[in-house]
Amino acid sequence: MHSPFKTIFRKEWKQSSVLRRVAILLMVLLPPFVIMVAEAATRGWIPMFSIKSYDVTQLFMDAVPMFLFVGWTLFAALFTAQAYAGDRSTGNEAFLLERPVARTVTWRARLAAVTSNGLIMLVAGWLIWLGYFRVLGDPPEGTYLKLSGLLLGAGLAVILAAICGGLAATAFLESPIIAVLAGQLLAALPAGAAALLGSLSPFAVLFRLDHDAFPSPLISLTWLPVGMILPVLLYPAYVAVSWLALCRGEPAGGGSRARGAKVLVPSIIGVLILFLILAPIAVRANVNNAMGDGRMFPGPGAGRAVVTGGYMAPGGWLIDTISGERKRFFQVPTTDVVWRGDGRYLAVNEGKTIIRPGSWALKVKIVDGETGDDLLQCDFPAPLVVWDIAWIGDRAILSLVNFHTWKRVKNTDRKGEAFHIYVAEEGTEGWKDGTVRKLNHSLPVKGLGGKNWRIVTPSPDSDRAYFVNSVREVREVDDKTTLILEERVIVSELFLEGDSVRLAPGIEVPGRAYQSGRHISPGGEFWTDVSDISPEGKRRLRLFDLASGETIPLENTDMAGYSAWLTNGELLWSTVVEDRVQLHRWRFGEGQMVLME
Amino acid sequence: MSGPVLTFQKVTRRFGSTVALDSLDLKVEPGTVLGLIGRNGAGKSTSLRLALGHLHPDAGSIRVLGHDPVTEGIKVRERVGLMSEEDSLYGWMTVNEIMTFAAGLHPNWDPAFAESFRKRLDLDPAKKIKNLSRGNKAKVSLVLAVAVRPRLLLLDDPTSGLDPLVRREVLEGVLESVPAEGGAVVYASHLIHDVERIADQVTVLDNGRSILEGDLEKIKQRVRRVRAVFDDEPPEHLTLPGLVSMQRENRTLLVVADGANGEPEQALQAAGAVNVTVEPLPLEEILVACLKGSGLEEGDNNA
Numbered sequence: 068m069h070s071p072f073k074t075i076f077r078k079e080w081k082q083s084s085v086l087r088r089v090a091i092l093l094m095v096l097l098p099p100f101v102i103m104v105a106e107a108a109t110r111g112w113i114p115m116f117s118i119k120s121y122d123v124t125q126l127f128m129d130a131v132p133m134f135l136f137v138g139w140t141l142f143a144a145l146f147t148a149q150a151y152a153g154d155r156s157t158g159n160e161a162f163l164l165e166r167p168v169a170r171t172v173t174w175r176a177r178l179a180a181v182t183s184n185g186l187i188m189l190v191a192g193w194l195i196w197l198g199y200f201r202v203l204g205d206p207p208e209g210t211y212l213k214l215s216g217l218l219l220g221a222g223l224a225v226i227l228a229a230i231c232g233g234l235a236a237t238a239f240l241e242s243p244i245i246a247v248l249a250g251q252l253l254a255a256l257p258a259g260a261a262a263l264l265g266s267l268s269p270f271a272v273l274f275r276l277d278h279d280a281f282p283s284p285l286i287s288l289t290w291l292p293v294g295m296i297l298p299v300l301l302y303p304a305y306v307a308v309s310w311l312a313l314c315r316g317e318p319a320g321g322g323s324r325a326r327g328a329k330v331l332v333p334s335i336i337g338v339l340i341l342f343l344i345l346a347p348i349a350v351r352a353n354v355n356n357a358m359g360d361g362r363m364f365p366g367p368g369a370g371r372a373v374v375t376g377g378y379m380a381p382g383g384w385l386i387d388t389i390s391g392e393r394k395r396f397f398q399v400p401t402t403d404v405v406w407r408g409d410g411r412y413l414a415v416n417e418g419k420t421i422i423r424p425g426s427w428a429l430k431v432k433i434v435d436g437e438t439g440d441d442l443l444q445c446d447f448p449a450p451l452v453v454w455d456i457a458w459i460g461d462r463a464i465l466s467l468v469n470f471h472t473w474k475r476v477k478n479t480d481r482k483g484e485a486f487h488i489y490v491a492e493e494g495t496e497g498w499k500d501g502t503v504r505k506l507n508h509s510l511p512v513k514g515l516g517g518k519n520w521r522i523v524t525p526s527p528d529s530d531r532a533y534f535v536n537s538v539r540e541v542r543e544v545d546d547k548t549t550l551i552l553e554e555r556v557i558v559s560e561l562f563l564e565g566d567s568v569r570l571a572p573g574i575e576v577p578g579r580a581y582q583s584g585r586h587i588s589p590g591g592e593f594w595t596d597v598s599d600i601s602p603e604g605k606r607r608l609r610l611f612d613l614a615s616g617e618t619i620p621l622e623n624t625d626m627a628g629y630s631a632w633l634t635n636g637e638l639l640w641s642t643v644v645e646d647r648v649q650l651h652r653w654r655f656g657e658g659q660m661v662l663m664e
Numbered sequence: 665m666s667g668p669v670l671t672f673q674k675v676t677r678r679f680g681s682t683v684a685l686d687s688l689d690l691k692v693e694p695g696t697v698l699g700l701i702g703r704n705g706a707g708k709s710t711s712l713r714l715a716l717g718h719l720h721p722d723a724g725s726i727r728v729l730g731h732d733p734v735t736e737g738i739k740v741r742e743r744v745g746l747m748s749e750e751d752s753l754y755g756w757m758t759v760n761e762i763m764t765f766a767a768g769l770h771p772n773w774d775p776a777f778a779e780s781f782r783k784r785l786d787l788d789p790a791k792k793i794k795n796l797s798r799g800n801k802a803k804v805s806l807v808l809a810v811a812v813r814p815r816l817l818l819l820d821d822p823t824s825g826l827d828p829l830v831r832r833e834v835l836e837g838v839l840e841s842v843p844a845e846g847g848a849v850v851y852a853s854h855l856i857h858d859v860e861r862i863a864d865q866v867t868v869l870d871n872g873r874s875i876l877e878g879d880l881e882k883i884k885q886r887v888r889r890v891r892a893v894f895d896d897e898p899p900e901h902l903t904l905p906g907l908v909s910m911q912r913e914n915r916t917l918l919v920v921a922d923g924a925n926g927e928p929e930q931a932l933q934a935a936g937a938v939n940v941t942v943e944p945l946p947l948e949e950i951l952v953a954c955l956k957g958s959g960l961e962e963g964d965n966n967a
Contacts, residue, residue: 068775074768082756161752164718166769167741318737319718 079180147233235305238312238327257298264294270399271346304334368410395439408528442498460530483512508568675724699863700852708852745814749821755794778811799830810841892937
């Protein structure tokens with residue numbers, strides 16, 4: 068007969084029976100109600116909004132689950148508030164305190180009752196949704212399983228979150244109604260913090276989830292930043308807040324709020340501190356982890372290279388290739404790494420901090436290739452995006468685009484206004500008094516957007532640079548279709564004269580300039596293109612003379628996508644001829660020959 | 665257990681800047697009914713809540729049946745019954761349900777005694793608590809408090825607001841339920857007549873301090889009213905042993921004093937009173953005099 072846990076559980080269960088029944092009744096009425104509202108909206112009976120049509124299946128895939136989530140959250144908070152604040156607000160708590168029952172037993176029994184109510188509400192809502200859906204809906208094959216799994220999983224998460232929030236709220240508040248509202252806010256706090264911190268630190272990823280492991284056709288998670296994980300720790304902290312406030316100290320309740328606050332406040336601060344500590348560690352760990360699929364920027368001199376995590380983790384290390392020592396870390400996102408020809412310095416477009424990686428463009432650094440020390444930092448205002456970095460001799464040329472201007476200026480001939488060129492150069496004491504200054508230009512920037520113009524150097528140690536402008540002639544077939552009539556590239560040598568940039572007359576060659584392709588020969592005399600597709604549908608290598616713009620005939624160029632210029636001016640490419648792999652070489656004056664077969 | 669059922673030693677409890685109990689000493693021996701009397705806010709309920717472990721003392725120590733209620737609250741509440749003036753009963757339960765509920769929470773619940781006591785107090789088991797009269801709610805509280813056969817029964821103004829007939833019923837129930845051997849009751853109330861009816865020991869609290877304590881009958885014998893008539897004006901400055909309060913009416917002094925051996929009368933005669941008469945006082949008037957005056961300490965030689 069004497070069994071406090073069961074006794075209190077039964078009492079809580081009975082006390083919440085009305086609420087439980089109301090919750091289930093509302094869930095039964097919800098789907099027809101949503102359909103009725105949709106139907107009324109199509110007939111124009113709802114003054115606030117109207118819709119042209121609706122799809123019942125779609126309603127069961129979005130609107131009904133959405134309302135279910137809201138209902139689950141609300142009722143979970145109500146159950147929690149009633150269990151933990153109800154007796155205190157009505158003065159009945161004294162009845163239990165007068166009995167020889169440990170407060171922990173009362174607390175656990177209530178938690179068991181609240182959780183049971185939440186689970187029953189979840190399963191009932193899920194079954195009701197599934198029942199209606201199977202009768203009225205017509206989802207694609209296999210969607211039932213995935214959707215119902217998602218609904219159950221997400222439903223359980225929101226219910227547990229609402230219970231945790233309610234627990235924390237009732238540690239401070241005796242009014243159940245206010246506790247419900249406060250509980251909802253507290254439940255939303257970690258979720259909001261997770262969204263915020265997660266968006267602030269997309270590269271501070273602890274581990275990646277295979278999206279196939281997440282049974283949802285609606286959401287795919289491929290990474291999980293620490294900023295999204297850490298706030299979730301607040302939910303167990305909420306439980307601890309409730310337990311300490313209600314089960315420790317004076318049974319009459321003196322000091323309970325202070326005890327709760329002693330856990331809650333440090334927990335919130337702790338999560339933020341933990342984030343600030345863990346995020347940089349996670350960024351580096353993630354970069355290290357992604358180096359297998361990353362990019363390498365070898366220094367032209369011996370002994371140094373920058374290795375990054377590539378697209379997924381675009382931070383990196385400057386590495387001493389002799390000792391293996393990591394000289395310095397480049398924050399994410401590090402998008403451009405360009406070595407000077409002698410390998411002593413490198414220009415890097417580096418992310419600002421882990422907190423704001425959203426700024427992709429705004430900090431270019433000149434770094435000592437030997438020590439990794441920052442020598443010069445170029446900060447640019449927000450609308451500017453770093454487009455290209457190129458070394459011309461000892462000077463770093465930084466080209467930037469202001470996309471606001473780019474979008475605003477409609478006249479194609481004036482698009483160059485959006486294009487800014489800066490030069491970073493050493494002073495009398497080297498980079499100690501180095502400067503960054505803006506250059507005037509009237510570059511004929513044309514094209515439709517994207518990487519249509521670039522400043523490139525033929526080789527890392529070249530003191531020449533070229534302005535490459537891709538141009539397309541198109542015809543709009545209809546609103547959605549554009550036909551490309553012709554693609555060509557205008558290549559002009561670029562000169563820095565005082566505070567200005569001057570272009571030599573350009574040579575037009577057919578084709579397209581690729582972002583990663585090195586088209587120009589080291590001496591600047593020839594241009595390669597791999598955009599041409601043969602009648603057999605194979606990509607072909609083409610070679611042009613930049614002095615005349617004429618094509619230099621080559622043989623066996625199909626599938627020659629991986630061509631490369633050697634520093635001595637030789638062009639190498641491989642191809643397949645009658646099931647045999649051939650390595651070809653072309654040299655000015657000597658022509659083409661097969662090196663290896 | 666042969667020691668005191670309840671002991672307070674120099675117990676102090678504050679609520680913010682308010683001192684609810686100020687170095688209070690209290691001792692309840694087995695077999696006694698202690699009346700804890702005082703005005704509202706005197707510290708009666710605080711004392712009981714401290715005894716039950718609901719509140720923790722800021723200073724001093726409390727033992728209840730040999731246990732510390734702060735660290736052994738469960739053990740204390742297993743042996744102590746409380747009937748409170750607060751309406752802590754669940755209104756949505758029936759009498760039967762709340763008895764079953766309480767039974768599940770208490771290891772010492774005596775179902776047979778509880779049932780017989782319920783019948784004795786004429787409580788309908790099917791009736792919801794919220795539909796009961798105030799008197800019947802008090803009876804339910806009493807049943808719940810005594811059905812655990814407590815060694816110590818704490819009553820916190822249990823008859824407040826009840827009509828005389830119900831009050832009598834409840835008080836009789838209290839007396840019936842006290843275990844014949846070793847049980848004790850602490851009856852906290854501001855209704856002096858009720859206390860006078862069942863208590864054999866009394867402690868009067870004022871501002872958290874005990875201003876009068878001891879055996880009820882002895883207090884009534886000790887504290888009396890002395891009427892002294894003088895030929896002329898009574899002396900302005902008069903020092904009397906055991907003085908509780910003094911009132912002047914022309915040539916007459918009305919003195920309430922604590923002195924069973926006649927010291928106040930002798931002192932008044934020595935001061936020139938020509939006629940001194942002594943009359944006994946009911947407990948209520950003793951308390952009123954105590955609360956209006958400077959307070960009393962029980963003198964061992966007067967007891």
